[in-house]
Amino acid sequence: MSCCDETTARVPSFDLSRRSVLKGSMVIASLISAVRASDAQGKQVKLAYCSQLLCGVPYEVARSAGLFKNHGLDVEIIYTRGGQSAMQALIGGAVDYAATALDVAIQAYANVRADIRRFAVTGRLPLFAVVTAPKTASQIRTIKDLEDKIVAVSALGNADHALALFLLKQANADANKVKFATMGVNLLEALRQGQIDAGLVQEPALTLLQKAGARVLVNAMDLSDARRYLGGTYEFMGVAVRGKEFEQRRPEMVQLTGALAAALKAMRTMSGDQLIAALPREMTTGLDLKQFGEIIERYRDSLYPESVTIDLAAARRVAQSLIVGGLIKPDANISGLHDTSIVGS
Numbered sequence: 001m002s003c004c005d006e007t008t009a010r011v012p013s014f015d016l017s018r019r020s021v022l023k024g025s026m027v028i029a030s031l032i033s034a035v036r037a038s039d040a041q042g043k044q045v046k047l048a049y050c051s052q053l054l055c056g057v058p059y060e061v062a063r064s065a066g067l068f069k070n071h072g073l074d075v076e077i078i079y080t081r082g083g084q085s086a087m088q089a090l091i092g093g094a095v096d097y098a099a100t101a102l103d104v105a106i107q108a109y110a111n112v113r114a115d116i117r118r119f120a121v122t123g124r125l126p127l128f129a130v131v132t133a134p135k136t137a138s139q140i141r142t143i144k145d146l147e148d149k150i151v152a153v154s155a156l157g158n159a160d161h162a163l164a165l166f167l168l169k170q171a172n173a174d175a176n177k178v179k180f181a182t183m184g185v186n187l188l189e190a191l192r193q194g195q196i197d198a199g200l201v202q203e204p205a206l207t208l209l210q211k212a213g214a215r216v217l218v219n220a221m222d223l224s225d226a227r228r229y230l231g232g233t234y235e236f237m238g239v240a241v242r243g244k245e246f247e248q249r250r251p252e253m254v255q256l257t258g259a260l261a262a263a264l265k266a267m268r269t270m271s272g273d274q275l276i277a278a279l280p281r282e283m284t285t286g287l288d289l290k291q292f293g294e295i296i297e298r299y300r301d302s303l304y305p306e307s308v309t310i311d312l313a314a315a316r317r318v319a320q321s322l323i324v325g326g327l328i329k330p331d332a333n334i335s336g337l338h339d340t341s342i343v344g345s
Helices: 018-026 053-064 083-091 102-111 159-170 188-192 205-211 223-229 250-267 272-277 289-303 312-324
Strands: 005-007 035-037 043-049 073-079 097-101 116-121 129-132 150-153 179-182 198-201 216-219 237-242
Touching: 043 053, 043 083, 043 250, 053 073, 053 097, 053 250, 053 272, 053 289, 073 250, 083 097, 083 102, 083 116, 083 237, 097 102, 102 116, 102 159, 102 237, 102 312, 116 250, 129 205, 150 159, 159 198, 159 312, 188 198, 188 205, 198 205, 205 216, 216 223, 223 289, 237 250, 272 289
Parallel strands: 043 073, 043 097, 150 179, 150 198
Antiparallel strands: 005 179, 035 073, 097 237, 116 237, 129 198, 129 216
């Protein structure tokens, strides 16, 4: 198919070589789609993140509600094209912190020995659902049925691909019989038009596809599905810093986690309209804001933890999924990646 790049399930390890890190830091300026800084007069820091709307809600709430300012920080949020770009920006020295999915941090730490430390969590479930195209809904009823089908993911080695490989393994399906198509994050039209058989999508694509007759095989954004298919919570978004700067930045990290913890607490009582209002307008252009506000409110209690404390059991589930998918080695040691000393300091 001309619309996508088909490949088998086995993929090369996460590409964060020295060359790619340097390249990532050199082009990071071109990856910034928008920058929002608070009006705070506190210490200025730069935080990069992947630009996915649901991932960024806690950070945008902290910014728009002045919580970063209240904790003595002037946080500049840098939007990059995906978690890998955010991680490259951190490793290359372009930003002070990177907020990414855990799988990105694990692969950087385990595969290229990036000197990073992860110290706070803002998401406890993957922001993906495995869904069929409307025209294949009657043929594909389980994850096992994805064998010999074309399944779209954003990119090989990304969080959605790793999750797909893990779910295939759990379903005793042969991942080598699945043709993965790499299509970026916007799979909606390709699925709706039947150009691919199934894909891993986020919201609001999931809601729109369900209305069009698609079948949801696994919704990892739903806590009950996560418990059934993943074994429980599955650490997702969190913040990392360069390891060599950890002690130097300790007071600053306490301030940052304090602001994010306050944002998570505030989100529990905010309406969908209020949550949408916290997001930059340029990131919500073209969306049905009422619908998206209802979506965030619906998933809020499942997706976002009540605190920024790292759940090591949830982190181990992610690492196991990467081992199953062949994205890190079975003997990979990630014990030094997490630091739990900042939260509660």
